[in-house]
Amino acid sequence: xxxxxxxxxxxxxxxxxxxxxxxxxxxxxxxxxxxxxxxxxxxxxxxxxxxxxxxxxxxxxxxxxxxxxxxxxxxxxxxxxxxxxxxxxxxxxxxxxxxxxxxxxxxxxxxxxxxxxxxxxxxxxxxxxxxxxxxxxxxxxxxxxxxxxxxxxxxxxxxxxxxxxxxxxxxxxxxxxxxxxxxxxxxxxxxxxxxxxxxxxxxxxxxxxxxxxxxxxxxxxxxxxxxxx
Amino acid sequence: xxxxxxxxxxxxxxxxxxxxxxxxxxxxxxxxxxxxxxxxxxxxxxxxxxxxxxxxxxxxxxxxxxxxxxxxxxxxxxxxxxxxxxxxxxxxxxxxxxxxxxxxxxxxxxx
Numbered sequence: 001x002x003x004x005x006x007x008x009x010x011x012x013x014x015x016x017x018x019x020x021x022x023x024x025x026x027x028x029x030x031x032x033x034x035x036x037x038x039x040x041x042x043x044x045x046x047x048x049x050x051x052x053x054x055x056x057x058x059x060x061x062x063x064x065x066x067x068x069x070x071x072x073x074x075x076x077x078x079x080x081x082x083x084x085x086x087x088x089x090x091x092x093x094x095x096x097x098x099x100x101x102x103x104x105x106x107x108x109x110x111x112x113x114x115x116x117x118x119x120x121x122x123x124x125x126x127x128x129x130x131x132x133x134x135x136x137x138x139x140x141x142x143x144x145x146x147x148x149x150x151x152x153x154x155x156x157x158x159x160x161x162x163x164x165x166x167x168x169x170x171x172x173x174x175x176x177x178x179x180x181x182x183x184x185x186x187x188x189x190x191x192x193x194x195x196x197x198x199x200x201x202x203x204x205x206x207x208x209x210x211x212x213x214x215x216x217x218x219x220x221x222x223x224x225x226x227x228x229x
Numbered sequence: 230x231x232x233x234x235x236x237x238x239x240x241x242x243x244x245x246x247x248x249x250x251x252x253x254x255x256x257x258x259x260x261x262x263x264x265x266x267x268x269x270x271x272x273x274x275x276x277x278x279x280x281x282x283x284x285x286x287x288x289x290x291x292x293x294x295x296x297x298x299x300x301x302x303x304x305x306x307x308x309x310x311x312x313x314x315x316x317x318x319x320x321x322x323x324x325x326x327x328x329x330x331x332x333x334x335x336x337x338x339x340x
Binding site for chain 2: 011015016018019035036037039040043044047048054057058061062064065067068069070071072073074075076077078079080081083092093095096097099100101103104107108111112115116117118121125128129132133134136137138140141142145146147148149150151152154155156159160164167168171173174175177178179181182183185186187209214215218219222223
């Protein structure tokens with residue numbers, strides 16, 4: 001009997017089940033109940049309750065993550081569609097996102113250094129503002145632990161989704177475009193979901209900002225870490 | 230149609246990995262592939278309709294593909310637990326700063 005094969009089926013199967021279950025929660029529209037976060041927490045609890053080690057789960061889980069290769073490439077098509085929606089304002093938006101994105105990487109690295117955090121955590125979190133698939137690739141590249149990145153990046157998105165708009169309003173930001181760009185740059189897709197709820201303009205700005213920052217952060221993170229560390 | 234589109238995406242992935250390998254770039258191959266695909270679409274080297282059947286499908290399930298990494302957080306619980314407070318402070322402060330800087334640049338120069 002080939003038990004390895006059974007674990008592969010288990011890992012993929014349990015992920016699919018929790019993914020489908022969490023998807024049903026979406027209609028309640030409560031940001032804390034982010035479906036990805038729910039699926040991850042659900043699987044972790046399941047594995048803990050039945051005392052299944054992560055390594056066993058990951059025999060199947062790993063296979064799913066291989067699809068991130070082509071899926072990240074596919075994001076290029078998504079970015080292109082967003083780009084077509086907003087050609088005119090692109091220069092100013094790009095400047096804001098490039099500065100904001102680089103500031104996001106530099107600030108997390110500097111804050112963590114000041115607080116005396118270990119190197120592997122800094123490497124794992126430098127790309128915390130960008131969409132999870134890209135953040136995971138950046139982390140692998142700079143020698144961090146992608147498993148730490150994924151959880152924190154999603155948490156950052158949920159934080160931006162829930163508190164971002166309130167914070168920006170308090171800071172005197174009223175421009176719809178500025179709100180959209182900020183949410184997309186700092187809180188990737190989950191922040192963009194909030195911007196879309198605000199309206200079409202913040203939604204589009206947020207989507208493009210998220211795309212741009214994915215590229216800005218992918219290119220700048222290795223350089224910034226090399227310079228600061 | 231979708232198989233062909235998926236094949237194109239794999240070609241861009243392969244090209245990205247090759248470029249990374251040849252030029253020893255510190256950026257992941259699939260991210261280079263993503264930028265290549267964007268450039269190819271922008272300059273009309275390839276039509277969006279030739280890619281879309283596969284890219285839309287892949288993006289529909291994008292979330293599913295990184296759930297296992299999220300679950301992987303469980304082995305690092307104890308490691309992270311020791312740092313949860315400074316970690317939260319750093320992440321929240323950096324996120325708020327990023328939000329503000331990006332917004333303020335657009336708002337100030339937009340008028």
